Amino acid sequence: MGRPADPARRERTLAQATDYVLAHGLAGLSLRPLAEALDTSPRMLLYDFGSKQELVAAVLAEARRRGAVRLAEHIPPKTGSVQERLRGIWEWISADERAPFVRLFFEVHADGLVHPENYPDQGEAITDWFDTVGATFRDVSTGPDDTVTSTLVMAVVRGLLFDLTATGDRHRTDRALDRFAELLNQ
Amino acid sequence: MGRPADPARRERTLAQATDYVLAHGLAGLSLRPLAEALDTSPRMLLYDFGSKQELVAAVLAEARRRGAVRLAEHIPPKTGSVQERLRGIWEWISADERAPFVRLFFEVHADGLVHPENYPDQGEAITDWFDTVGATFRDVSTGPDDTVTSTLVMAVVRGLLFDLTATGDRHRTDRALDRFAELLNQ
């Protein structure tokens, strides 16, 4: 008996908080401004999530979940040349719409380097994509469980994303990716 | 007349502060703990640097200066194969001794994505190395002012550094670099 719990509220708050973090970043996140933007109170945020740390963990999990869904929607077809598939991934992940995700991705990585204890599953964020990427570039892989090709492809993508977000030079980064595609194809 | 100024104190403090930031990171930097570790006071830090923001700017400039010096000392020789030169750069920059620099590098980049106004010369941190890298890999460049090869090489290095710092998997990242060297050599 008693008033029934409303789990939907927590989920709604989590979704909005994730939007907020994607828009404003993780670094300066503070409960009071966040609560105000979400039309709630710090009191309720702690009531639903226990502590700021748990709230952040939930937000990051939700962001990762969203990213995985979008990636699944965009799995490049196995048809086409290596260049086409690589360009497909690059164009998708380097598009302006993905900028908030990319920014949060870099932010979490940097924070994890200073406070590794807060990110016990940081390695997964890297290796999670290997199955997908490895399957996509099976024809240029060295074998069935070739993690090296996936590692290199993702390193190029992340490294160029790093460059692009820092310099904004899309032309140069696009051409560098094309160059890599050519090398990979030989 | 009057007591003579002591510019050496500011430089000494700057050097120690740079050590501290390299050791502890930029994110949680606070004047009081910093001052205590440097055996001085917040009062003196502001006296010498004006504000925390200017202090941070000075520390980052100093860190960049140190990095440039170390890189200059380690310019890989133009002799040897592409693999050897690439491995030389990778082994140097991915060594444990460089970890504080790498960490600060990623931290500054991430913070710059959230607060671009604080890092007006962020692009330089990327393009600065192009002359050196381009000269080192002139034999695999497409021309005298080929920025694409430099961009790609540095992207691979940064991307693999990202992977290595997140997963700690040195074997896999080392092999990925070798794979890239093979591709580049053809």
Next chain:
DNA sequence: GAGTATATGGTACGACTGTTTCAATAACGA
């Protein structure tokens, strides 16, 4: 209605932040 569990608002605590203010000290030239 009573009983009960969930959901909130308001407020204050203790710790921290960068920075300022005021005063005192130290080292020089004259």
Next chain:
DNA sequence: TCGTTATTGAAACAGTCGTACCATATACTC
């Protein structure tokens, strides 16, 4: 010694932070 400038200490200011406490309101069963 005196004037002058550089240096330094102690304390306070105004703000923010995450969080805890206490009361109250709400929605349900019986």
